[in-house]
Amino acid sequence: MPMTLSTRRPCRAEGGCTQIAHGMSRFCSKHLKAITVHGHTSGRAIRAHELRPYRRLAADLLKTYRDRQDTSAALRWLQKMLDVLPEDEAGVELARLKSAGVTPEEMFCAALSIWAFHRDRPRSLPDDARLTFALGRAIVRLRKRRRVFARTSLRMQSFYVSPKAFRYIGLRIREALPVLFLRLIEMHEKAKDEEADLRWLITHGDEKAAKVRQ
Numbered sequence: 001m002p003m004t005l006s007t008r009r010p011c012r013a014e015g016g017c018t019q020i021a022h023g024m025s026r027f028c029s030k031h032l033k034a035i036t037v038h039g040h041t042s043g044r045a046i047r048a049h050e051l052r053p054y055r056r057l058a059a060d061l062l063k064t065y066r067d068r069q070d071t072s073a074a075l076r077w078l079q080k081m082l083d084v085l086p087e088d089e090a091g092v093e094l095a096r097l098k099s100a101g102v103t104p105e106e107m108f109c110a111a112l113s114i115w116a117f118h119r120d121r122p123r124s125l126p127d128d129a130r131l132t133f134a135l136g137r138a139i140v141r142l143r144k145r146r147r148v149f150a151r152t153s154l155r156m157q158s159f160y161v162s163p164k165a166f167r168y169i170g171l172r173i174r175e176a177l178p179v180l181f182l183r184l185i186e187m188h189e190k191a192k193d194e195e196a197d198l199r200w201l202i203t204h205g206d207e208k209a210a211k212v213r214q
């Protein structure tokens with residue numbers, strides 16, 4: 001039957017997936033899930049150990065620079081995201097986060113750590129929907145949803161977060177914050193370079209420094 005043939009199309013994901021496309025979709029169920037969760041067929045979760053140094057960096061940056069006006073403006077921007085909600089799935093997620101006590105500072109650190117990871121490893125997290133979704137996911141996942149039993153089975157229901165929520169939150173972050181993230185990271189790197197220069201001078205003394213300058 002032509003109907004049967006037409007429903008057994010190959011998955012169209014890049015890199016030559018051998019699976020059959022799921023239902024009316026262009027992709028198999030694995031790649032469809034990657035799009036829903038990560039915004040892209042080759043999207044993947046960033047592992048906790050990959051993100052760890054960037055989480056530390058983000059916490060350091062917030063601590064060092066939180067009294068700057070640009071950083072405070074970013075925190076107010078994030079507070080507004082929690083206060084002024086869109087009437088869709090993204091609004092539902094943000095309302096849940098707010099009632100669970102999520103702070104703008106936590107959102108700032110979550111977004112900054114993802115963005116700093118992207119800046120260091122753009123091939124692992126490219127500047128496309130993958131970055132948008134990763135930013136949104138990092139914020140949505142600041143608080144786990146309360147688990148409840150599904151009505152139809154005794155298995156734990158794994159909750160479904162709409163891709164709309166990841167995209168909306170990720171785009172709001174990208175709308176304003178990356179330019180600040182870059183500024184803070186560059187200031188931090190410059191401060192570290194200056195410290196390294198001082199250490200070198202202290203270790204090597206004026207005579208060696210004079211030689212290097214010649």
Ligand SMILES: [Zn+2]
Pocket residue numbers: 011012013017018019027028029030031
């Ligand atoms: Zn596939």
